Amino acid sequence: MNTSVAMQFKRSETVAALAIGCVALLVLGLQPALLGALVDQHRISMEGVGIVAMGEIFSLGVGTILAEKYLPLHRLRTVAVVASLLLIAIDLLTLTAHGDLACVAWRVLAGLLEAGLFWIVTMIIVRSPQPDRLAGVFLTLQTCVQAAAALLLAKVSVASLGWGQPFVLLAVVCVLPLLIASRLPARLGEHTEAIHPSVVSWTGFFALLVPFLHMSAVGALWAYLEPVVNEAGVGISIDALASLVLVMQVIGGGAASLTVRRGKVSQALMVSALAFAAVGIVMYRLPAHSTVAFAVSCAVFGFLWLFQMPFHIRLAFDIDPRGRIAMLVPPAQLVGTGFGPLVTSFTVHGNEVGHVPLLVAGFATCVVVAVALVKLGVLTRHKAGGALSGGGDVG
Template structure:
């Protein structure tokens, strides 16, 4: 028998902005990866193949850290755990400055991801315990993306040009100290949730399809996002121009997330998923066909990329709820999206060589075409809402 946690605890309203900020700090690396990984590659600290390994290692470890924290972390004196986790992130960021090579960098960043998962779990816990978790989760998505956009802009304009990749990780370490300052606003002990039994899941095509689609679409996004700086370099863009593109993508994510908050219940879910895949696939195909590109065209493509990224994400949760109104499948969507965003760069890293990154858009386009194809072919199972008769 499986269990589904249901909130019984309530927290003061003053805690909410604190935990949203703590979670946003823990997830800053998601917005900084293109800049920092590109700098590591330019400095020959990691190889082109290693970019995918490092990106995958930290993201997968972050998700694993959330799961392990939920399973094993005691609720008593959680504020001490947050302090230790923050200090561990700081230490690992500083250690990153002193290691070289694909495997050592991957191991250090994976360890950092595990500890960052503790801080992300804290934010998730308070969101789930809130009176309106869906709305607060959407707010957190926008807040964390805005934080990433602001910090990446500062990194691209000031930190990296003045102090290089090592200065970038030192600055990230300094930011990771903030939860230690904010910790006084948190309760000394977090109450536990009660457990409610739910029936076991019997999988079918309808139940699996939203998970597969979420995985593939984030693989398409992650493939390009992790290799953005080498891709920009291949089109002869300057570091300042690439930094501008990264900030632009994050700002367009914010816009896409805000729009999705107001439209996720209004638009046809299957149609949005299909159009999102078509858009992202089209961006990949467009990049494949170009041998030279100007800055305006490049930024235009990636502005659309950023908007489509965050706009479509909530619709995968909506799709999962459409085939399973109980929410059992929807609970797995974030995990599949996180895994997909790490698997995309990994797939690219296995095929890319030192001659260039021309294959990156091809991988992204292939993942998106897979989403579009499966959405069209799977529409019959989705529309039947088989959860009532056949099981998930």
């Protein structure tokens, strides 16, 4: 895959950027513990849990777009240091917040600062010679980091850090970017028209819908997995199922890293999206107490979660080698992660969540439609004599 924005980075620069990206997204893996701590201490209401969670995720996604537009590419190290210092302060200040509104305000600010750190790794990924493969490596790495952090929280005594231990851990981890900021590239050039983010066409718009809809499906099922498990009467704990999903995420991310540069990107996306839709339908139609079948469905869900994501980057570069659309893929993924649970919450009444897997299947089916529209758009432009210079194979 040839891209017109590729740069050569030292290994230490790439590793530093990936590590900072893992810090930026650590909150996604710790949100259940973070929000649970706030609820247990009556800092937020049960109704406010979703608002706090979605506020931080949405601000992370939108903040990444704003960061690309306004943050200087020749000040990566400064951005890392300033964002980390402010994020440490806000993570600790969250411990003093009382009420849904106050917690939302602090976590929205946290999301914007996390976006500044995530922007750094995004800029490195989209400018690397193999952005799709590096994206797969990053997704797998950040999943492992989230798992390690969650395991650490489970092992650390609450008495040693108090009820706010998840936020203390988050603040401690945010020291890492301060220590490795000097390893980042000194500059990445300037913002130019060649790489300025733009949807540029309906084809580009549908290409962004693919990651948005995929992560909407993921977010909807992940957010409601515990109540869905309870309603299904599955004879296995939610912790065991979550661990299974996590293991399969790592396997899926690894598989994507090895295969993302082979074969047809549209076929890979369509097949994986259809498989995701099948997972939702199977979960919906399973009779009660179908433990093995439900566990297998969760395993497939975990695999598809990370397997599809590197292909989002490749699809974006295949239709726009200048990287304008690729820069918007990570924000689209993040906003989709928040959009899915938000839409699902409007359909849930009381404890009735049996329909959630069917809604997930609907999101996944829409991914298939979006990929088909991207392919149709590319074929139409080729027939009209407007083939994209340097474009890859979307077929």
